Amino acid sequence: MTNPPHATAAVRDGLSRFGVATIHEAQGRTGLLSSSISPIYPGAHISGNAVTVSVAPGDNWMIHVAVEQCQDGDVLVVAPTSPSDAGYFGELLASALAHRGVRGLVIDAGCRDVAELRVMGFPVWSQRVSAEGTVKESIGSVNVPVVCAGRLVEPGDVIVADDDGVVVVSRLTAAEVLEASHAREEKESRLRARYHDGELSLDVGEMRERLARKGLRYLDYEEYRKELRQ
Amino acid sequence: MTNPPHATAAVRDGLSRFGVATIHEAQGRTGLLSSSISPIYPGAHISGNAVTVSVAPGDNWMIHVAVEQCQDGDVLVVAPTSPSDAGYFGELLASALAHRGVRGLVIDAGCRDVAELRVMGFPVWSQRVSAEGTVKESIGSVNVPVVCAGRLVEPGDVIVADDDGVVVVSRLTAAEVLEASHAREEKESRLRARYHDGELSLDVGEMRERLARKGLRYLDYEEYRKELRQ
Amino acid sequence: MTNPPHATAAVRDGLSRFGVATIHEAQGRTGLLSSSISPIYPGAHISGNAVTVSVAPGDNWMIHVAVEQCQDGDVLVVAPTSPSDAGYFGELLASALAHRGVRGLVIDAGCRDVAELRVMGFPVWSQRVSAEGTVKESIGSVNVPVVCAGRLVEPGDVIVADDDGVVVVSRLTAAEVLEASHAREEKESRLRARYHDGELSLDVGEMRERLARKGLRYLDYEEYRKELRQ
Amino acid sequence: MTNPPHATAAVRDGLSRFGVATIHEAQGRTGLLSSSISPIYPGAHISGNAVTVSVAPGDNWMIHVAVEQCQDGDVLVVAPTSPSDAGYFGELLASALAHRGVRGLVIDAGCRDVAELRVMGFPVWSQRVSAEGTVKESIGSVNVPVVCAGRLVEPGDVIVADDDGVVVVSRLTAAEVLEASHAREEKESRLRARYHDGELSLDVGEMRERLARKGLRYLDYEEYRKELRQ
């Protein structure tokens, strides 16, 4: 597929200012990819428009096809049609993508050349690191809806990824989610300041009464032990 | 539970000078938490008194309750009542705990905001990294015995954690274990020096005779191959 | 077994100039150990002649025996006879091996003292990090063929390991594989330069015609969506 | 959501005559749920229209809501919004569903009361068996698109499940897939008869020439071994 619609650059780049956890919360605890996907090196934090690729197991041919569909500000999202931990992606493909302004890769499979990718600063979130090569025999699809690490990703959706993982934001709701992320971040800043000063979340969040209603009791440890022994 | 007994500060802090592997050996190869628990960033090494928390799956409410029970020199130990890989803990709770002098967190579940925690220097040993949020619906227990990553942890026990994992030392035996750790460390220092000078553990440990009794033989490789082919 | 044959130092050291992924490709996508084996710290890249050790589960006695058989330029390769995630290896054994010029360890089990090993610069590729101790009760074998992480390793084979994993090269074909690795690296350098200049692998690799024959079609996204809705 | 469109009863029931493997092949190797989902007892084989349920982790409240939306010939498809292995479903809910003519359950989580379900003949395909209870605290969604065991399932799609696993067939293409399954089954019957008579797939499938072109050679074993030793 060519020319899928996508979120605006302003919204996409605005979202890069927020962490994955914040955005996931801001959109109602949805869109988080499985925690089995993790960054190949720490410290990267990106956002971008998804260019999606559905590949056969152990076959990276369609990634080569997808490169041509990528443009500045994109993130490549690759999902095999059945589980594979082969190393679909390495520094050569990363060079090609970096040239086009692609910000990173999310792949529900393996990745290789991780030392080189760290040096290049091309971040990858993958299921594992594997040097295992792939073939170029079967065609697949580019820019179709894919299920990647347990979540539906549509082409043009916004992907945000950091050390905590990867979240997908629908292009249709990305502007709202950006706003909600701002709001959440502000609220968290205020909380952080109060916690930093030693206030307790029990008080800041007015939890004590609701906890008591649910039955929370405070017992002295020694008395509890005595009770247990009887 | 409030005010559980705990190991003395001298013993607790003394144990922080030894690695997890040394302490685990020194207390007779007991108390090691499952190796499925690992640090979110390398290089941390702490000891502290356990404040234990039993939480419902996907529910971090009791961690908020536990904060109030924490004091300087503690380590929070969190175990869900059934398996969960949600991200129970992030930088806001870490700020609150750091304010109180808590040295770190051990959790048999997920953790989020790992980039921020690394910057803050608040170490966490967790089953995984996950941005998945938790709810605040169910109450649990603080400072009761919990099974965390396959080991029983009682409130007030000493927790030591480093890049190798996490070990729990009963508060009742912590002083003895401290002494045994000193002894083991000294023995290892002597061994290290001898190995460094090129002595073999076969000789240092007087293993040759016992190995021979168990049947160890040395064969020349080529002769063995010939034997195999016949 | 003593004195197994091995690859020449020139070939062994020549291979250290190439990444695991390159060598794996150069020898026809064979010899790669399972991706469940990974380095305990990033950045190491070694080659060496395999000294193989078959050990009982949870028993590291034979590693002590193997130390004596190691010489400059070797890599120790340890495989338990049934699965074990105990920590067979730590800094004391590493000191002894480093003294003899051993370049690293590959073990299909656990490793401990990882902070100390990182400081010493003694690299280990292991299944996991575990402080769990091992016993010294059962004898095993040194310098026999072993299956380590799913691959057959014979004593004297060349092991290459980096951040992508571990590959074994038979001593019988190591010289050819070295040559093939050179050839592959040169080809990849040329590709890298062309990708860097913005050429597409679709064109460089002359894939377009073959893709078309396999049925690849380019559709405009909006038209595809309309088609889907009918 | 109420009243989603669905495949016709004729198509849905026609598909129940074919195995999951056949249907998966007939629709171009798509739609297969992860093999981590398996039947709780052997021998069941069903088809039905999907009633989808998105539930919170460890919370089965929405299954109770979904019961009311189920009708004769349906299959319930349940996916938690984040991983959970709790036992969301047991014999009480099965009684309620069986009363309404529901043919089975597919759940990317745990199931309990498996002995009772086997006796009732209410089949379940689940990630695991777990007696762990769930709460009724959070609402979710019924009859929305869900990702279950790695595949997108839309309400009204046809689900076919047997001892090999679970496949989803889009309601939009179910009639075509039924026809293609017939065709494939007929082809396989012919092959089965020929194989049964001792013909080789190499000949029946005319593979010999293509294999030779790919480089297949036949060597006598002893000669090959001699070659290896040189």
Place this chain on the structure above:
Amino acid sequence: MTNPPHATAAVRDGLSRFGVATIHEAQGRTGLLSSSISPIYPGAHISGNAVTVSVAPGDNWMIHVAVEQCQDGDVLVVAPTSPSDAGYFGELLASALAHRGVRGLVIDAGCRDVAELRVMGFPVWSQRVSAEGTVKESIGSVNVPVVCAGRLVEPGDVIVADDDGVVVVSRLTAAEVLEASHAREEKESRLRARYHDGELSLDVGEMRERLARKGLRYLDYEEYRKELRQ
């Protein structure tokens, strides 16, 4: 340890009338062993007093010691001190235990001779099936508190196991839990009858109002789809 206290035979045998899921609920959703433990054949359902055994990894010596401590109505509960999937137990030990009236085995490790055990009718709940042998080198402990599959089991506690898994009931609360199980079972019987007659849990459980308060809305599917497209 010899002669630990235990639950009465009446309570122990009374609990065998209830399923694991019912007892787990009746004791407030506690005590359930990890779902990684499953029966080696379907259909067994037992209760018994726990004789606990702490064994070294890959070493079954203490099981031989434990046999002598077993008596009629017991269940053996075995936990290795570090993870092991070896086959600690087979038909010979089962013969010895059956002779003494032991009702089954729960082991957080492997089991072998499963065909023979099925024929004998000696049920085992284990982490896996493995023919791997164990050694007899290290002593451990019998009738001490152990952590088995994530739960603390004390000698004399009641173990109930069926196709859903294994639950432990403290001997101190077993009588209360028996009563609570009766109550729960009666309640479930009433529910079962009403569900069987076609009543909905939404009505029986008076959930509709609470769901509405939490925000549940019913939308017609086609309207929802239209909404989504805008």
Place this chain on the structure above:
Amino acid sequence: MTNPPHATAAVRDGLSRFGVATIHEAQGRTGLLSSSISPIYPGAHISGNAVTVSVAPGDNWMIHVAVEQCQDGDVLVVAPTSPSDAGYFGELLASALAHRGVRGLVIDAGCRDVAELRVMGFPVWSQRVSAEGTVKESIGSVNVPVVCAGRLVEPGDVIVADDDGVVVVSRLTAAEVLEASHAREEKESRLRARYHDGELSLDVGEMRERLARKGLRYLDYEEYRKELRQ
């Protein structure tokens, strides 16, 4: 490879009288495949000469080639060159193999059509059940040494498989292993009879003295608890 040497029919069939656990013990606790390989239905017990197949991940072409190399009394042993859980094998290939007298399949990957295979009585030991199809694009090797589920299998070796798993016996030592299995079985028969009569392995195996030397003590439970509390 054609015409590999193999064990004699007498030895091969003699081994089928012994369980996998017995043979594994009789050959010195070697040769057991990983317990991740299990039978697709209970109750099968076979022995046969290995016809080995090395296949590409997700590609079953070489199994078709191997059929022609199979003869009466063989067992097919299939190992992918990198991990794959696709369903390489189903009833059509089983029909072809059954026609030739092949006794079963061992595969370190997935299998499908398990209901049909159970009806046919063609046993399979596989890593998992998966309906996922495979392609026919890459050639591999037949009758070469392969690593299957962690063990080296050479063509012509004897494979024995039952409900406990799979063991490989080298054709070079199969006659000795047969004899040792007889001896072990006789010894176990004697033990079984004695255990059945209520003798304890502690006495039969004369373990008491050795246990005492290792430090085993018998303590009364109540005294131990008192000790603990002090």
